[in-house]
Amino acid sequence: MIPKKMQIDITKIEQGAIVNLYDLDLSKIVGNKTIIRFHNGVNELRRPITWQGNIYKPYPIKAQGFERSGQGASNRPTLTASNTGGLLNGLIANYEGMIGAIVTRHEVLVKYLDAVNFENGNKYADPYCEVVSNYVIEQVKQQTSQFVTLELALPCETDGARIPARIIIADTCSWIYRSANCGYTGGAVADEFDQPTNDITRDKCSGCVNGCKLRHGEHGILPFGGFPTAARIK
Incomplete structure (x- = not known):
């Protein structure tokens, strides 16, 4: 559900900038609470973005296929992320391709981000003003030494099953x-x-x-x- 304030904002002719923040929750497959938070950029202060008190580190990613549609089969969005340093290779090797891990996408208007992201604070900061979408990692679609592409699916389509x-x-x-x-x-x-x-x-x-x-x-x-x-x- 889109918060009422965001509904008003996105219907305006001049909309504010929207940032997409991602949580990669490996808790179910690792066995303890392990959440990696990332965003393809930094805040006004050239530092990692803070949202709801959580820090989203800058990481080169490209997200595709997140468009919403009420007709036909649901889409299969993908996340393509840099594999520099072998971080993703290590996660894929150690945790069975990360299949079943939960990916949460937060769509947030910049005007509602936590005050610490701005030099002069933010009187409009609102930690509840966001649109949240949950997905699970369906498969590793492509893996090279430079990047990794993960294909996502809606949780209702997998029902927690692994094939x-x-x-x-x-x-x-x-x-x-x-x-x-x-x-x-x-x-x-x-x-x-x-x-x-x-x-x-x-x-x-x-x-x-x-x-x-x-x-x-x-x-x-x-x-x-x-x-x-x-x-x-x-």
Whole structure:
């Protein structure tokens, strides 16, 4: 919902400048509260913009596809950001492409920004006067040493789901040995190198298809937790 004051402002012939501020919330995939705030610019004092008491650091970004439409399929906006220093490469590598992370876009008229952004303060400062849009990262659309492009989707379209639900690993089972997913409950079979053993303390699955066959049979139904055919896709 657009605040009433902003509704009045944006209908004027001469509108004030609007800044777009972004929150990248990694909390759900990192496990603790981790929010990165950024904006493609600085304030009047040539310092990071402050909005609602939060600091939005200047970072080279290009946002596209955020246009609103009441017809047809919803858009898939993208954020293209500089990859200088490898910051995004590190986040993508460590947090599974950041898939599912929440991106919040704040549209704010400059006239309502916090007073600390201006040399002489701001009598119009209003932390509640903004338009907020929430998205989730759908995929890493492009990744190079210079920049990264992230494709976003509306939360209602993903319903918090990830496809695939697990990381695709070709030759390694992701199940815990003897867990419900593994399904094996018998005696000792082999060690972690698939060498036969009768010692239950040395009984460990190698995590490979061969280890699964040793326990469930050469021609049995294997509950293997990997994706063997993925290695054949080029």
